Amino acid sequence: NAGVMQNPRHLVRRRGQEARLRCSPVKGHSHVYWYRQLPEEGLKFMVYLQKENIIDESGMPKERFSAEFPKEGPSILRIQQVVRGDSAAYFCASSPTGQGYEQYFGPGTRLTVT
Amino acid sequence: ILNVEQSPQSLHVQEGDSTNFTCSFPSSNFYALHWYRWETAKSPEALFVMTLNGDEKKKGRISATLNTKEGYSYLYIKGSQPEDSATYLCASPNAGGTSYGKLTFGQGTILTVHP
Numbered sequence: 001n002a003g004v005m006q007n008p009r010h011l012v013r014r015r016g017q018e019a020r021l022r023c024s025p026v027k028g029h030s031h032v033y034w035y036r037q038l039p040e041e042g043l044k045f046m047v048y049l050q051k052e053n054i055i056d057e058s059g060m061p062k063e064r065f066s067a068e069f070p071k072e073g074p075s076i077l078r079i080q081q082v083v084r085g086d087s088a089a090y091f092c093a094s095s096p097t098g099q100g101y102e103q104y105f106g107p108g109t110r111l112t113v114t
Numbered sequence: 115i116l117n118v119e120q121s122p123q124s125l126h127v128q129e130g131d132s133t134n135f136t137c138s139f140p141s142s143n144f145y146a147l148h149w150y151r152w153e154t155a156k157s158p159e160a161l162f163v164m165t166l167n168g169d170e171k172k173k174g175r176i177s178a179t180l181n182t183k184e185g186y187s188y189l190y191i192k193g194s195q196p197e198d199s200a201t202y203l204c205a206s207p208n209a210g211g212t213s214y215g216k217l218t219f220g221q222g223t224i225l226t227v228h229p
Contacts, residue, residue: 107157
């Protein structure tokens with residue numbers, strides 16, 4: 001039974017480049033969440049998606065960040081023109097429903113911007 | 115804004131000790147309270163989702179209680195073992211926001227169990 005998968009596990013980007021983080025939810029889960037852990041900080045919500053729809057993006061920075069969860073394929077978190085402050089661990093989670101159900105977390109992608 | 119707070123920030127206990135820590139959250143508009151366990155270099159793993167005032171849940175040596183009227187939950191570990199060493203997080207869905215999928219996490223309690 002495969003859990004949430006994220007790739008890559010580690011990503012190094014230079015300032016100004018684009019970063020694409022992928023998340024494959026647990027099979028059968030149609031709700032995906034992205035969280036970010038900045039250095040020395042806790043987990044912070046970014047965005048909640050259901051297949052082809054953004055349900056809640058209240059935690060997403062207004063610029064450079066976008067997320068999608070297409071009908072087929074993984075969810076993608078895209079960061080354009082990365083800056084050093086984007087260096088963080090990005091975690092994806094999934095659940096079978098969105099009504100406060102427990103969320104299953106992936107191993108995270110550690111993004112380093114040089 | 116929903117604030118979720120945990121105490122203590124860190125805890126060191128000896129193997130065999132029982133321990134507990136606290137999660138506090140605003141009591142208005144309560145929807146649910148989640149507890150997660152996060153071991154170093156692994157993913158956060160759900161322990162409990164609690165929804166009812168007075169609820170008590172148990173998984174092995176770990177149990178949790180919930181008081182929604184006063185806005186707190188306790189997590190108890192009986193007879194701590196070194197493998198219990200982890201960060202314990204509580205989180206609440208944002209009932210005042212746009213969805214119940216958005217979890218607001220506390221800063222966590224880092225538990226270290228010494229052999």
